Amino acid sequence: MRYIDIAGALAFVEEHGPGGDDTAGTPVLCLHTAGQSGVQWRHVAPALAARGFRVVVPDLPGHGRSEPAPGGPVTELGVYAGWCLELIEALGLERPYVVGCSIGGKITLDLAARASGRLAGIVAMAANAWTGGTPSERGLRRELADVAAPSRTDRTYLGTLAVVGRSVPAERAELIATMHRREDPAISNSDLIGWTTHDLRERLGGVRCPAHLVVGADDLWVPAAGTRAAAALIPGARCTVLDGIGHYPMEEIEGFDGVLAGWLAELGSEVAA
């Protein structure tokens, strides 16, 4: 775990490697969702490391323990993608896999579109190429002008519960939703502006690394059709719809490290093929 200067501000990065060596293993960069932090990967990261991976979990600028971006809250996901490339460079990650969820999933797709050659493969979860303009940027900007907008924390809590999959035990769903209350609304809303305005439709055709898109069947925010459409734009990409799972597979699925390791192995064998 360390603080490292990326793009003019200190970034908090969690690192786990096999046998306690944080710099050993196949690198995997794990990206969190809007307004949240690397804590979403707390169960997955050490377990994935024990399977031979060098797991790197950053808090995006303004999130968790990272300093805010010098230019203020980020409303452009491409900025986060550029930031991730700087991080990959600074840590000396050799052809890492990238795994992300929600805005993290869309940042993952953006990374693949701009730097396929530097990646071993991607797993983009709960992401699509284009939202179709929902939620509306105008509404989000209005809410940004009043980020203490009524009952924000209750809406984050209940809104999270509503998009967690139906197969997830109540206590786990409750923990996820309670932890998601920890957000800076100015940052979350800016993230969502980035999410809703980022259009990757013209760029996904250029992805050249192995790609796997994943979406939960119970994800009310990201309908499976949009994820399927995004996968169809990427040459050779596969798409998985997870039954009974919602918007946060890495937090919802018990033993997600094993599932993810399986997907990464598949991506790896595609390279060899």
Next chain:
Amino acid sequence: MTTEQVLRPDTRTGPGRRFEEFTVGERFTSAPRTVTATDLAEFTRLSGDDHPLHAGPDGVLQGPFGIAVAMGLLQGLGLHGSAVRGLLDTHWSYRLPLRVGDTVRLELTVVRCRRTRKGDAGVVTRHMRLVDEQGRTVQEGTTSALVAAAGPGPDPVGRAFGTLGWGEALVAALAPGFAESLATWDGAIGLRAGEHEVCLRVYRGKVIEVAGRAALGPTFTVEADELTWTELVTAPANEFTRFAMSGRFGMRGNGYEYLRLTKALHLIVDAARGIA
């Protein structure tokens, strides 16, 4: 609540179900029915609507054919005998074309039971859905029938969404957290189901009046059709946020106050589920 009903032998000659025997939330599924070329020809002849849309092997059955079939499948459920005095209304939507060779079944949910003012009968509103073999809704809507009552009542209020009696029972069932979450609030919350609306007038956490309307109108009204309310109170958990996010609940009035009352609305739904 899922109930499969067998054909009651007395419905052709006997009274069938009386008003009191219907319960909001009861669900029934009919046997399947396949649409034939004869159906298309005969319905076209009967209505006189010979538009090319309704002809040929790909002809689309006229919409009202679906209503007619739904009513026939309803009779097959064996609920109604001589206690039924007649059909009062039909509100219907056509979602997908119905063609020769399609097989549909009727899924029926009782969504409102309301006694008439005179008291000797009640209106039973049924949500009716024609579902194809892939499980898609082909047509749906509500129909209301007037049904003779066995006695004078009173009737249960726990699922009489949007009525005064329901509002009063709901308020009595509110958790203490409701008062806490509205400790600084002054306003009125409208709860609407179909055509029925009840207003909870709140002052500093206390509901000071339950009425058909608030003097200055509700601060906001939360509304849905009766089927949505029925599904909300019979679901295994409180899914209000999920329903609201997917557009099944609507809101009119002051959106800011509506958001501010997020937690209070959840507690209202908890109470509605508690009394159901």
